[in-house]
Each structure stands twice: as C-alpha cells, then as structure tokens.
Amino acid sequence: MGGDGKDGYYCTICGGIPPDQVKIKKIVIDGKETGIDRLDWILLDVYRRNFGNDETINDELIKRVRQFNYIPTKKMAEYRAALLREFKMLRPDDIRLMEQQMEKEVEPRA
Known part of the structure; x- marks a missing residue:
C-alpha cells in the first residue's frame, strides 16, 4: 500500500483501492x-x-447503502427486504465485534 493521509492510500501495484x-x-x-x-x-x-x-429503519438503511452502492430501481423492494433481514439478524455479539473492528480501522497508521 502506498500513499499517506494527505494523498490517500492506494495499491502500489494497480493504483486502486488497497485490498485491506x-x-x-x-x-x-x-x-x-x-x-x-x-x-x-x-x-x-x-x-x-x-x-x-x-419502515424508518429500512429507509435509513437504503439511504446509507445508496451512498456507496448502486441499487437498481426494479430491485428496490428486494434490497429493502434483504437489508432489513440483515439488520434484524444482528445480535449483541455481532455489534461488539463490529465496533471493535471499526476501532481498529480508525487507529492511525504507523
């Protein structure tokens, strides 16, 4: 991985997003x-x-997913159902693991 906080990080092989x-x-x-x-x-x-x-949870999930992903208009109902299903499957242990992972990602790089 190349780059720094100023220029961003990039793959030194292809110039794209680093795999990690x-x-x-x-x-x-x-x-x-x-x-x-x-x-x-x-x-x-x-x-x-x-x-x-x-309904509110689903609206918020869709709003956030669309910030980073394309959702085909014809598949909106299917995306809504799948995202709500994923959300409802979250358990306290899942939340804890996700929070720990997010903390690791925020730590400054050496």
Whole structure:
C-alpha cells in the first residue's frame, strides 16, 4: 500500500483501492449473492441511532447503502427486504465485534 493521509492510500501495484481497505460484504438479494460496500458500517450506524420502527429503519438503511452502492430501481423492494433481514439478524455479539473492528480501522497508521 502506498500513499499517506494527505494523498490517500492506494495499491502500489494497480493504483486502486488497497485490498485491506475494501469493505464489501455479500448478502443474498433476490436469490443472488450481492456485494454491498460498507454494509457493516451501515448496519452499525443505523443500530446506534435506535430508530423506532421497521419502515424508518429500512429507509435509513437504503439511504446509507445508496451512498456507496448502486441499487437498481426494479430491485428496490428486494434490497429493502434483504437489508432489513440483515439488520434484524444482528445480535449483541455481532455489534461488539463490529465496533471493535471499526476501532481498529480508525487507529492511525504507523
């Protein structure tokens, strides 16, 4: 990995995103495994905000997922169902592990 905090970090081989910086998690949407960039961060962010009902939770999940990912309009209902399913599967141990992972990622690089 090359670069620094000023210029950003990049792969010294291809110039793209360094492999350790890729934050894609795969979930099943409409029967197909689909990669969602930064899904753990999104789930944790929505969880921490303690939204009251499924509709609001789903709206917030979609809003955040769309910041980093393309969602085909024709598949919006399928994405909503899959994201809410992932959110509802979160357990306290999952949250704790995700928080620990996020803390490691924030630590300054030497």
